[in-house]
Amino acid sequence: MTHSTCCNNIQKLYQEELEEYKKKHPNFCTSCQGWGMHFSTYDPSPAGVSLSSGSMLDVDTCTECVDKELCPCCMIPTTPVFDHEDNHHVCTECGWSEDDEKHVGMHDEPECFCQEISEMSLISD
Numbered sequence: 526m527t528h529s530t531c532c533n534n535i536q537k538l539y540q541e542e543l544e545e546y547k548k549k550h551p552n553f554c555t556s557c558q559g560w561g562m563h564f565s566t567y568d569p570s571p572a573g574v575s576l577s578s579g580s581m582l583d584v585d586t587c588t589e590c591v592d593k594e595l596c597p598c599c600m601i602p603t604t605p606v607f608d609h610e611d612n613h614h615v616c617t618e619c620g621w622s623e624d625d626e627k628h629v630g631m632h633d634e635p636e637c638f639c640q641e642i643s644e645m646s647l648i649s650d
Contacts, residue, residue, distance in 0.1 A: 528639045535635045546631045553631070554597040557587035560630030561623065563598035570620055596621045601643070 528536070546553070552557035558573075566580045590597040596616035603614035603621075613623040623629040 529642070532637050532639050536597060536637070539635055543645075552600045554587060554590040554595070554600060554631065556589035557591075557597055558631040558633065559597045559628075560589045561587055563587060575638045592625070597630065 536627060546559070550559055550647050554561070557563055563585050565583045565585075567583060568578050569581050583603050586592050589595075590600060591614075594603050594614060595601065596603050596614075596619060598621045599616060599619045601616060603616050603617045606613055606622075615622045619628070
């Protein structure tokens with residue numbers, strides 16, 4: 526199967542981003558891609574009810590890093606920080622914190638739809 530130019534460009538950009546992320550965080554958690562969490566969405570509206578559809582975001586901490594008190598960016602044990610509002614963990618190596626939005630993980634590899642597009646074009650011909 527041949528990929529479209531667009532698909533090749535997207536994959537190339539992703540690989541470049543991944544290499545940059547690996548340079549910055551060579552030991553990042555591959556389970557959560559360095560986020561420290563797993564995200565999923567679901568529609569809580571039961572079928573057959575007059576509620577409009579929508580989606581909810583479900584967030585679970587990563588069992589491979591955060592739940593083991595390891596930094597998702599460098600997999601080094603984090604240090605507990607106790608304050609008046611809540612307790613959180615901080616990485617003394619890279620500065621990651623559960624409350625810090627500047628340490629983001631890597632996004633998932635882009636999906637390729639070239640096969641489906643190819644099949645659709647065969648149907649429409």
